[in-house]
């Protein structure tokens with residue numbers, strides 16, 4: 328009998344959490360050094376190494392358990408696309424088998440018992456300690472009909488009704504499928520037949536299967552990609568010969584005698600393979616264990632095998648096992664839409680495809696592509712040199728930021744999700760009457776978000792690809808009437824906007840060109856050539872820059888003053904983030920000084 332715990336049905340146990348942060352995780356247990364580079368089909372066999380020191384660790388680990396024998400290995404290797412980890416490693420080599428004992432109990436009593444036996448049950452991360460026994464559950468409609476028929480039916484039907492309800496059955500009988508059918512035919516109406524899923528198979532009970540030598544019941548059906556823990560009953564408490572009722576009760580039913588719906592309560596690993604007499608009193612009490620009583624209890628102790636497959640293990644556990652000793656485990660990644668963006672160190676480069684495959688496997692379906700930056704950003708357009716390491720090769724993705732959708736081609740335009748909070752801070756300072764000029768807009772994260780709030784936006788970028796995506800994003804967010812797009816050099820754009828328009832009709836200017844927007848501030852000098860309209864005042868400028876100075880704010884302010892040839896008063900300085908040790912990204916906001924701007 329095979330029961331599986333699917334992802335959907337699993338409950339995380341918070342008492343012992345083994346998912347330590349993957350950042351800078353080093354090997355906890357020593358492991359023979361791996362070859363400098365991996366073979367094209369590296370396999371793992373950690374548990375098989377008898378010399379490997381095993382420090383105590385509660386819960387499963389890749390160093391514990393047994394590697395399943397090929398024939399008994401469940402079909403849940405985690406291979407959901409190509410049957411292995413690309414050609415970089417063998418996913419099946421991550422399957423581990425553990426012996427556990429379980430109480431097979433009537434389904435109805437399971438929750439109460441689970442509460443009572445707390446502390447004696449398996450408490451492994453992500454593995455639920457209650458397993459469903461497939462095939463022995465009864466359709467609720469059938470159950471209702473059986474209950475209705477219980478009073479006037481014969482003793483067999485009473486017994487059947489009791490079993491369907493999960494109540495203990497006093498009468499020890501072997502149910503004949505043919506008798507079942509006759510009773511059911513008499514009792515059920517036309518609708519009832521339709522709902523009885525296994526009706527077609529009722530009159531042809533399956534031939535008895537030959538039991539394998541080790542007592543393992545027939546292997547279950549194949550397991551989907553989300554299933555990572557499979558429990559298999561290898562020895563039942565009171566195994567008895569009888570008719571195989573799987574024809575009557577469904578293919579999943581592998582038991583010989585149907586006792587109604589039951590559940591398996593997985594016991595703590597230390598109770599594996601122990602006889603009832605050696606179990607703690609609480610468990611014995613739950614089993615109604617009486618060494619002098621011959622009558623079997625409705626509860627029974629069964630021995631099981633719990634198989635954890637590749638899908639069970641977390642990214643850091645897999646990488647720890649795959650990478651050589653002492654190597655720092657890659658610490659996460661940045662996500663841009665469906666793309667995971669790694670920043671691998673030099674030491675990781677020989678393992679880049681293997682790392683990428685694990686990242687992809689463990690983050691599907693959210694992540695479809697894994698890339699690594701091959702070079703520092705150097706060009707004017709601030710685009711990254713990316714190498715696709717795993718998944719599909721599309722670098723065009725959709726990012727949702729603060730509820731707004733942006734299409735981005737990471738290969739040809741700039742995008743940085745880390746600036747989302749800063750962008751929001753800036754937009755929060757705008758009002759609905761503002762007219763905004765975004766000088767270096769990229770694909771429009773500031774311009775488009777601002778357009779949702781302000782009166783009008785002029786957005787510009789030098790990169791034609793960025794402008795193409797900017798236009799797409801304007802349409803995507805239905806803002807065509809509020810955004811005008813330009814493709815020119817920032818300096819020309821500033822002059823075009825402020826000198827040629829009515830002076831000071833623009834109220835906010837955003838200059839987000841990290842390397843170094845201050846250089847463009849000279850464009851504002853003497854820019855106002857016409858007399859401003861009454862009531863108009865100079866725009867507020869938000870300029871971004873970097874500083875490695877000891878006093879970054881002072882340094883940045885000085886550069887602004889020099890660029891404008893004017894001392895700026897009331898300048899608000901905001902430290903955005905530390906981009907490298909000792910290097911700050913800053914945003915300075917100030918009203919353009921009239922004297923600097925005016926040429927009249």
Ligand SMILES: C[S@@+](CC[C@H](N)C(=O)[O-])C[C@H]1O[C@@H](n2cnc3c(N)ncnc32)[C@H](O)[C@@H]1O
Pocket residue numbers: 707708709741742743746766767768769770771772773787788789790793815816817818839840841
């Ligand atoms: C750091 S990105 C900022 C983009 C956008 N503000 C954002 O937050 O995603 C700088 C942008 O300036 C553009 N750029 C570079 N030099 C420029 C120039 N001389 N004039 C106008 N835009 C320029 C680049 O193409 C790039 O899209």
